[in-house]
Amino acid sequence: MGIQMLKLHWRAARWPMLPVLVAAFGLPLMAGSAAWGATYSVDHLSASGAVAVTDGAAVFGLTFAIVAAIAGSILGISAWSWDHRQDHVYALSLPVPRWKYSALKFGGGTILVGATTALFALGATTSSLLANLPAGLRAYPGALSLHFLIATQTAFALLFALASGTMRTATIVLGCVMGLAIFGVPLLDFLGNFWSPLGDFDLVRFAYATLVENDGPLSIFAGNWMLFDV
Amino acid sequence: MSHAIELDDLTWRSGGEFTLDRLSIRVPQGSIYGFLGPNGAGKSTTIRLLMGMMRPHGGRIRMLDGRVPRDLPDVLQRVGYVPERPHLFPQLTVKEAIDYHAAFYRSWDALWATELVERLDLRPDQRIRRMSKGQTGKLMILLALAVRPYLLVLDEPTDGLDPVIRRDIMTTVLDYVAETEATIFISSHLVHELERFCDWVGVVDDGRLITELPVQDFKNGIKRLRLENASDALLQRPPFSLLDRLPANGIRSCEEWVVQGWEQPHRQLLEREGVMVREVVDLDLEEGFVELLRSTRLQRAREDR
Numbered sequence: 001m002g003i004q005m006l007k008l009h010w011r012a013a014r015w016p017m018l019p020v021l022v023a024a025f026g027l028p029l030m031a032g033s034a035a036w037g038a039t040y041s042v043d044h045l046s047a048s049g050a051v052a053v054t055d056g057a058a059v060f061g062l063t064f065a066i067v068a069a070i071a072g073s074i075l076g077i078s079a080w081s082w083d084h085r086q087d088h089v090y091a092l093s094l095p096v097p098r099w100k101y102s103a104l105k106f107g108g109g110t111i112l113v114g115a116t117t118a119l120f121a122l123g124a125t126t127s128s129l130l131a132n133l134p135a136g137l138r139a140y141p142g143a144l145s146l147h148f149l150i151a152t153q154t155a156f157a158l159l160f161a162l163a164s165g166t167m168r169t170a171t172i173v174l175g176c177v178m179g180l181a182i183f184g185v186p187l188l189d190f191l192g193n194f195w196s197p198l199g200d201f202d203l204v205r206f207a208y209a210t211l212v213e214n215d216g217p218l219s220i221f222a223g224n225w226m227l228f229d230v
Numbered sequence: 231m232s233h234a235i236e237l238d239d240l241t242w243r244s245g246g247e248f249t250l251d252r253l254s255i256r257v258p259q260g261s262i263y264g265f266l267g268p269n270g271a272g273k274s275t276t277i278r279l280l281m282g283m284m285r286p287h288g289g290r291i292r293m294l295d296g297r298v299p300r301d302l303p304d305v306l307q308r309v310g311y312v313p314e315r316p317h318l319f320p321q322l323t324v325k326e327a328i329d330y331h332a333a334f335y336r337s338w339d340a341l342w343a344t345e346l347v348e349r350l351d352l353r354p355d356q357r358i359r360r361m362s363k364g365q366t367g368k369l370m371i372l373l374a375l376a377v378r379p380y381l382l383v384l385d386e387p388t389d390g391l392d393p394v395i396r397r398d399i400m401t402t403v404l405d406y407v408a409e410t411e412a413t414i415f416i417s418s419h420l421v422h423e424l425e426r427f428c429d430w431v432g433v434v435d436d437g438r439l440i441t442e443l444p445v446q447d448f449k450n451g452i453k454r455l456r457l458e459n460a461s462d463a464l465l466q467r468p469p470f471s472l473l474d475r476l477p478a479n480g481i482r483s484c485e486e487w488v489v490q491g492w493e494q495p496h497r498q499l500l501e502r503e504g505v506m507v508r509e510v511v512d513l514d515l516e517e518g519f520v521e522l523l524r525s526t527r528l529q530r531a532r533e534d535r
Contacts, residue, residue: 004333011321082319090317092283094334095306 001096006108013078013112020071024116025123027067028144031060031227032127050134053228061225064120068148069221071116072155075109080163102164109160113152121145124227137228144227151220180207232259234294234381234413235280241288242279249275250437252289257415257430262407264428264445265417266519272437273417274314277385280415281311294381307336310374314385316366320359324352324369331373343376350398364395371399375406382407384416388423396423425515433522440526445515452518453492456509457500460485469496473525484508488521 034056083091091101121141128139162170184203192199211218235257242250250272257263267273278284280291282299291298296305318327324347332338347354350368358366367387374382382403388396404427407414418424424431425445432442441448452473465472474488497507513521 001333004330007326008319008322008330011319011326082321086317086319089283089313089315090319093281093306093311093313093317095303095309096334097303 002104002107005104006111008082009075009079009105009108009112012082013075016074016078017071017112017116020067020074021116021119023063023067024071024120024148027060027063028120028123028141028227029127031057031064032124032131032139035131035133035228036127050137050230053131053133053137054226057227060227064144064148064225065151065221067120068151069155072113072152072157073159075112075116075152076156076159076161077163079105079109079160084163084167106157106160109156110153113149113156116152117145117149120148127227131228133228136230138230139228141227144225147220147223147225154218154220233257233292234259234261235263235415236292237276237280237289238291239289240276240279240286240291242275242284242286244275248437250279250286253434253437253439254289255432255439255442257413259413260411261430262414262416262428263430263432264421264424265415265432265434266419266421266424267417267434268419268523271434273419273434274385275437276434277313277383277415277417280383281306281309307377308380310377310379310382312367312370312374312382312384312387314389316358316363316370318358318366318369318373320357322358323354324356324358324361325354327358327369328354328373328376332376335377337378339376339378342378343372346372346376346402350402364391367391367395367399371402375402378410380410380412382412382414382416384414386418386420387416389418389420400427421516421519422514428515431515433519435523435526436530440522448518449512449515451492452488452490452513452521454511454513454517455487455489455492455507456484456511457487458484458506458508460487460505461503469493469499471525473521488513488525490522490525 035053092098094101096104124141124144128141131139133139162173165173180203188198188201188203192201210216212222213219233256235255237253237255240250240253240255241248253272253276255265255276265273265276275284279286280293280298282302285299293305294308296302298305319330322330328343328347332340332343346352350372352365352368352372356365358369361369371387374384384403387403388399391399400423403414406412416424416428428445430443431445431448433440443451468489470489470491470493472487473490474486476486478485492510497510500507
């Protein structure tokens with residue numbers, strides 16, 4: 001059952017996932033390419049070489065987070081897309097409890113998250129092995145891959161849960177988020193005319209701080225995404 | 231008599247309106263039970279409740295000696311199901327769909343599934359989304375049969391298919407039943423099709439069961455009578471139910487009654503009252519079904535007024 005569910009998930013996700021997989025493998029390679037075969041003169045301060053390498057790698061930090069978010073989202077949405085199209089009739093007529101069916105789907109998605117991370121780790125490790133780092137710098141392919149794994153799994157779990165509901169539920173949730181994003185700031189400005197603390201309230205800043213900073217549920221997407229660091 | 235399906239007072243509402251109103255059905259083990267009703271009568275809703283896809287608002291469901299939804303996974307292991315609309319994943323090939331389905335059933339008969347692929351003229355490498363409606367219907371039947379089910383639940387399995395494919399599908403199903411004595415619960419509004427092989431029939435309209443009896447009793451009991459000198463006095467306490475009454479006119483030389491519960495002694499009874507029974511015509515299942523529906527709706531309209 002698990003293998004069939006995994007196959008089915010891959011069939012549903014494979015085309016949108018292909019460019020993401022290429023990116024997951026290629027971006028760590030590109031991130032480290034500045035340090036491949038680099039030489040550092042003895043009289044040159046190694047710090048300046050280190051700065052050049054870390055700057056090169058830092059540029060790609062944000063792209064790792066984006067790839068993780070996209071990969072997780074595609075896998076989360078595609079887990080249920082075929083079931084939604086058939087009104088879940090097939091799934092509900094199969095002789096498995098609903099929790100088990102969902103768990104099998106989630107398991108299949110997690111394996112695909114693992115496979116995406118494995119490609120990322122392969123790229124990061126290859127890049128690290130090819131890099132000639134100046135003194136004081138180290139490569140962290142393992143830690144970066146773990147970071148990527150947790151971020152991708154977080155995005156997958158979130159979208160999996162959202163997509164598992166009915167279209168109505170998903171529309172309500174997304175509608176609320178979009179509504180807050182579009183109308184939240186002007187609405188607070190307007191309400192601020194009647195009660196001044198509301199006018200000073202920065203909704204975007206608050207949402208970012210709650211979700212991404214301060215150990216929020218999406219904080220994994222922030223933080224250190226460096227392949228090379230001290 | 232043991233029953234493959236027992237529904238007791240099954241009630242389900244859709245948005246406050248009654249869709250099913252205290253529906254009770256008994257499907258005898260080993261029978262081919264035709265579940266008849268016009269479009270929108272509640273046939274597919276009943277089947278979805280039976281398969282545990284929706285929770286009833288009231289009543290009790292038992293299928294193959296298991297409670298639904300409590301024992302659902304175990305019960306569904308022994309049930310082959312063909313839904314009203316194709317439910318398979320369109321990107322899969324025939325072989326992939328078979329492999330996927332097989333993974334969920336302990337009793338899956340892989341050898342027979344392979345035989346059925348050939349018998350039903352399916353190509354294992356063909357994608358489902360490129361298959362015709364008939365081929366998809368065949369594949370759904372294959373998946374339902376290769377489970378080796380004790381009970382087949384078929385929701386309008388041949389609706390919209392051409393006669394050749396309809397015959398292929400029904401022949402395959404009937405061969406299986408002949409071999410295994412499985413029970414079939416088949417819903418359809420194509421009454422004439424069911425007449426050939428059903429041995430029990432249940433008629434549902436507007437979410438209510440109108441009648442449930444062996445097909446032979448259904449057909450024997452409903453007759454069209456051609457009468458002369460028919461009088462209203464006879465209708466004060468009739469020994470049968472009068473479903474329809476068509477007076478004589480330019481086309482009909484004598485009055486016609488459609489009656490339910492007709493028996494041979496009723497002829498003498500009518501003749502004693504001075505009514506001449508010119509002819510007693512057997513109705514086929516479809517005519518009987520139409521007359522029964524018509525009279526039930528008339529009666530309901532009268533009650534509502």
